[in-house]
Amino acid sequence: MTPPIIRALSELRDDVYAWKSAGESVAVVPTMGALHQGHLSLVRAAKEGCDRVIVTIFINPKQFNNPEDYENYPRTEEEDARKLAAFEVDAVYVPDGAQMYPDGFATTVSVAGITDGLCGAHRPGHFDGVATIVTKLFTQTMADRAYFGEKDYQQLQVVTRLAKDLDLPIEVVGCPTIREEDGLAMSSRNLHLSDRSRTYAPEFNAAMEEVAEGLRKGQAFDALKAAAIARIERAGFTEVEYLDLRAADTLEVLETPSRPARLLAAAWLAGVRLIDNIAVN
Ligand code: AMP
Numbered sequence: 659m660t661p662p663i664i665r666a667l668s669e670l671r672d673d674v675y676a677w678k679s680a681g682e683s684v685a686v687v688p689t690m691g692a693l694h695q696g697h698l699s700l701v702r703a704a705k706e707g708c709d710r711v712i713v714t715i716f717i718n719p720k721q722f723n724n725p726e727d728y729e730n731y732p733r734t735e736e737e738d739a740r741k742l743a744a745f746e747v748d749a750v751y752v753p754d755g756a757q758m759y760p761d762g763f764a765t766t767v768s769v770a771g772i773t774d775g776l777c778g779a780h781r782p783g784h785f786d787g788v789a790t791i792v793t794k795l796f797t798q799t800m801a802d803r804a805y806f807g808e809k810d811y812q813q814l815q816v817v818t819r820l821a822k823d824l825d826l827p828i829e830v831v832g833c834p835t836i837r838e839e840d841g842l843a844m845s846s847r848n849l850h851l852s853d854r855s856r857t858y859a860p861e862f863n864a865a866m867e868e869v870a871e872g873l874r875k876g877q878a879f880d881a882l883k884a885a886a887i888a889r890i891e892r893a894g895f896t897e898v899e900y901l902d903l904r905a906a907d908t909l910e911v912l913e914t915p916s917r918p919a920r921l922l923a924a925a926w927l928a929g930v931r932l933i934d935n936i937a938v939n
Contacts, residue, residue, distance in 0.1 A: 660743045661713075663750050667798055670712070670751050674800050677748075682709035686801035688792060691715040692732035692846035693741050696836040700805040701745050703833050712799050713742055714751045716758060721787030732849050751799070758794060767793045769816050769823070772909050776812050776922055777933065780899050788813055789820050796821070796828050804828055809835040809843050811922055811935040815909055835935075837863070843934045855928040861893035863934055866921055869901070870938050873915050879903050890925055899924040899931075906937065915939045 664670045677684055685708035687700045704711045715738060722728035735752065742750055767789040772778075778785050796804060804821075806814045818830045836844050840860040851859060865886040872882040887898045904911060906918040915938040922935040 659746075660739050661747045661750050663739060663752055665752055665754060665757070667753065667757060670749065670798065671800075673749055674710075674712075677710045678800070683803070684708055684710045684712065684799065684801045685803045685805060686795060686799040687711065687713045687805045688795050689713060689715055690717045690731065690846065691738050692734050692849065693738045694836075694844045694846065694848075696807055696809055696844040698741065698745070699836050700807060700833050701742065701747060703831065704803070704805045705745060705747075707803055707805075707831065708801075710748045711745075712749045712751055712801065713747050714753075714795055714799070716751075716753055716791065716795075718758070718787055718791045719755065720759070720790060721784050723781045723784050730850070732846055753798075758791065766790050767820060767824075769820050772812070772815050772819055775909065775911070776900055776902060776904070777924060778812065780924065785813070785816050789816060792817050793820060793824065793826070796826050801828055803831055805831050805833055807835060808832050808935070809845070810933070811920060812909065815907070841867070843932075845932065847930055847932070850930045852928060855894070855930070858893040858895075859927055859932065862890055862895065862923070862925055862927070862932055863936075865889040865893075866901070866923055866934060866936055870921055870936050873903070873919075873921075873938050879913060893927075895925045895927045897926045899926070901925075903938070 685704035687704050689697050717731050719728055766786050768786045769789050773785040806817055814832045821828055821830050841863040842860045869882040869886045883901050890898050901923040904920050904922060906920045912919050919938040920935050921938055924933045
């Protein structure tokens with residue numbers, strides 16, 4: 659059965675109050691729609707972790723630093739609802755812009771430090787948009803647990819930080835990145851890749867895996883990084899925005915994987931910005 663689509667906060671709250679007064683736990687899975695197996699893996703984890711599951715779909719204008727990217731972002735609501743039907747989620751919350759940002763809206767949630775580098779450095783305002791909307795979704799849904807993908811690793815750390823700092827009564831759960839068979843991380847933006855670009859896209863992850871392998875063998879990061887960037891560019895990518903080795907928890911810059919580390923990268927392929935990250939140890 660297609661899950662109920664809820665557009666008004668008051669209606670969502672009525673459901674959540676009823677569930678909570680019956681002693682049921684509530685999960686939220688925030689998304690921007692164009693659902694793929696990566697999103698659905700979060701829904702699966704949420705179903706396992708909580709009695710009730712709310713999937714939210716909101717393409718948040720405040721987290722797009724590029725208006726064209728916002729305009730072109732895939733919008734597939736009916737298909738999304740069909741995909742969610744198989745999971746028997748309890749609500750699909752699809753608020754409109756006025757519900758999320760009513761006239762006079764003037765508040766921004768901003769997480770310092772952890773947002774400085776990586777995507778934060780290349781997408782001005784992006785994480786303020788993410789932090790603001792996620793805080794709203796947490797308080798609107800009053801969920802006990804929120805499920806996020808490691809695919810957006812910096813985002814996961816930002817959201818974990820803000821929930822902790824603001825004493826939000828919610829547990830942030832990170833879930834592993836789901837990939838295509840050839841290693842490409844699933845992403846709604848992959849829909850924008852031409853057939854030709856799609857054949858080159860897996861080189862991005864393959865080059866990152868090569869760096870991780872070299873690091874595990876004790877090779878120097880700088881040389882591995884230069885070789886990986888050359889490989890990614892040879893595959894037709896126009897720009898590697900960053901390819902960094904960071905501490906897995908604080909995202910501090912590392913020279914060697916001396917503690918649990920993450921390799922994170924962003925690169926452009928034929929006008930599409932891809933991001934990926936992998937654990938190094
Ligand atoms: P988005 O719709 O791109 O905002 O993503 C919504 C949620 O799905 C975020 O928590 C993402 O990290 C997560 N997600 C997106 N792609 C994947 C993937 N390939 N594997 C796991 N989680 C993902």
